[in-house]
Amino acid sequence: MYIAMNRFKVQNGSETAFEDVWKNRDSSLNEMKGFREFHLLRGPVNEAEGYTLFASHTVWASQDDFVAWTKSENFRNAHKNAGSSKASYVGHPQFEGFSVVEGA
Numbered sequence: 001m002y003i004a005m006n007r008f009k010v011q012n013g014s015e016t017a018f019e020d021v022w023k024n025r026d027s028s029l030n031e032m033k034g035f036r037e038f039h040l041l042r043g044p045v046n047e048a049e050g051y052t053l054f055a056s057h058t059v060w061a062s063q064d065d066f067v068a069w070t071k072s073e074n075f076r077n078a079h080k081n082a083g084s085s086k087a088s089y090v091g092h093p094q095f096e097g098f099s100v101v102e103g104a
Contacts, residue, residue, distance in 0.1 A: 001036070001100040002063040006093045009051040014088030015042070018054065028074040029058065034065025051090040063099060 010018045022040045029035045036059040043053035060066040069075050 002060045002066050003098045003100065004058045004060065004066050005096045005098070006056045007096070008054040008056075008093050009046075009049075009090035010054055011088050011090055012045065012047075012050050012052060015052050015054075018088055022056070025078060027078040029069070029078075031074060032065070032069050032072065034061035035069070036060060049090065063097065066097070 008018070019040065019042075027038070029038055038059075039057040041055040041057055043055065045052045058066070060069070
């Protein structure tokens with residue numbers, strides 16, 4: 001199993017707009033081989049730096065399945081408007097990928 005996460009620092013006051021982009025996009029993840037689940041996570045607010053931390057969290061059968069997703073037409077379509085809400089970000093999203101060592 002493979003878990004892919006992107007962390008986003010979203011400017012305070014832009015949280016609802018950020019969440020709406022994720023809720024309303026057609027990612028076509030369910031069409032992809034090996035896709036298991038997706039979650040958008042809202043983390044803590046950093047008042048000092050003016051952002052709320054978010055993470056997108058996808059679970060895949062394997063890292064190869066995830067990589068195939070990143071090279072797919074579905075991926076390109078799901079991300080084609082990603083830059084349009086750039087003003088709500090503090091910095092760039094940070095990707096983190098994890099191979100599961102032990103499951104529950």
